[in-house]
Amino acid sequence: LYASRSTAPIDERLVQGILEQARTHNLEHGITGVLCIDPTTGLFLQVLEGSRTAVNRLYANIVRDPRHTDVELLHFTEIAERHFSGWRMGSVDLHKVNRSAILRFSETARLDPHAMTGTAALALIQELTSTAAIGSRDGH
Numbered sequence: 001l002y003a004s005r006s007t008a009p010i011d012e013r014l015v016q017g018i019l020e021q022a023r024t025h026n027l028e029h030g031i032t033g034v035l036c037i038d039p040t041t042g043l044f045l046q047v048l049e050g051s052r053t054a055v056n057r058l059y060a061n062i063v064r065d066p067r068h069t070d071v072e073l074l075h076f077t078e079i080a081e082r083h084f085s086g087w088r089m090g091s092v093d094l095h096k097v098n099r100s101a102i103l104r105f106s107e108t109a110r111l112d113p114h115a116m117t118g119t120a121a122l123a124l125i126q127e128l129t130s131t132a133a134i135g136s137r138d139g140h
Helices: 012-029 052-064 099-103 118-130
Strands: 002-006 032-038 043-049 068-073 090-093
Touching: 002 052, 012 032, 012 052, 032 118, 043 052, 043 118, 052 068, 090 118, 099 118
Parallel strands: 032 090
Antiparallel strands: 002 043, 002 068, 032 043
């Protein structure tokens, strides 16, 4: 789980480009996950699941990606099973999420993953995906 900030304004074209690239790459490398985006603040919050090697390689590429800044690893753990196994890369528009959902896991209703614990940020994503706040599941 990592957070970052976009170096450019986040619009639909940027989001679709990121998701298409992620879904193609992730299918080839056995990676699943969810990308949460807040276009108003330029924040990305993303969970990646897969083999340790595949996730580490992808994260290293993300850190070098010029579309991001302030890339920060929030949580890293080995898991017994995937939480997002059906999604090469799901997406959530955090700007559309009820702020009370964010407040359950954060000090304020304004999302700031850099100020959250990794456990809380992961719990927020799991809550959003389990309550159908997911924006898209692999484009379906």
